[in-house]
Amino acid sequence: MDFDIKAYRAALGSFPTGVAVVTASAAGQPVGITVNSFTSVSLDPPLVLWCMDRRSSRHVLFASAPSFTINILGTEHKAVSARLARAGEHSLEGIALIPTELGPPALADSLAVFECAREQVVEAGDHTILIGRVLRFSRHSKSAPLVYFSGKYSALAQGKPPEGVGGRRVTDES
Numbered sequence: 128m129d130f131d132i133k134a135y136r137a138a139l140g141s142f143p144t145g146v147a148v149v150t151a152s153a154a155g156q157p158v159g160i161t162v163n164s165f166t167s168v169s170l171d172p173p174l175v176l177w178c179m180d181r182r183s184s185r186h187v188l189f190a191s192a193p194s195f196t197i198n199i200l201g202t203e204h205k206a207v208s209a210r211l212a213r214a215g216e217h218s219l220e221g222i223a224l225i226p227t228e229l230g231p232p233a234l235a236d237s238l239a240v241f242e243c244a245r246e247q248v249v250e251a252g253d254h255t256i257l258i259g260r261v262l263r264f265s266r267h268s269k270s271a272p273l274v275y276f277s278g279k280y281s282a283l284a285q286g287k288p289p290e291g292v293g294g295r296r297v298t299d300e301s
């Protein structure tokens with residue numbers, strides 16, 4: 128099948144996702160990248176993955192990092208997300224960080240933080256799948272998650288779910 132790449136990307140964008148920043152340490156300096164390919168793989172053992180474009184200038188750095196920290200972003204992180212998605216922009220200078228036990232720092236006020244040791248690296252087409260073993264995790268903020276949908280930043284609708292849709296309000300305490 129011949130793909131119209133633009134239409135294909137637009138179709139993939141119909142799947143709403145959260146947004147995360149992955150941090151790693153390069154020559155003692157923390158670096159970051161905005162991703163929406165994060166997903167949980169296994170509960171036991173606790174494995175997660177994210178995918179990295181092999182054409183990225185940060186590819187070698189992240190694919191070879193022995194550990195990385197995944198930060199789930201809230202709506203207040205929109206500017207940080209946009210910054211760390213800019214070509215060549217991977218410095219965390221000026222971004223509020225908190226230290227972690229494994230090394231790569233966490234972004235302050237993340238909804239959740241997963242400290243990972245690189246478990247497996249799988250080459251898949253033009254991306255590399257980075258599977259991490261979660262060694263530590265924490266939940267910090269209960270603010271609204273940053274959402275990415277159809278090529279744009281978005282947020283979850285607050286309030287009562289639509290008729291016929293179960294679930295809790297995003298503002299509910301868990």
Ligand SMILES: Cc1cc2nc3c(=O)[nH]c(=O)nc-3n(C[C@H](O)[C@H](O)[C@H](O)COP(=O)(O)O)c2cc1C
Nearest residue numbers: 161162163164178179180183184185212214215275
């Ligand atoms: C919402 C969003 C999600 C993204 N998700 C990914 C991702 O999962 N994997 C990836 O390699 N790049 C992803 N990117 C692109 C990178 O953040 C960044 O734009 C790209 O790596 C820039 O090129 P460079 O690394 O060569 O500087 C995403 C960008 C945005 C805005």
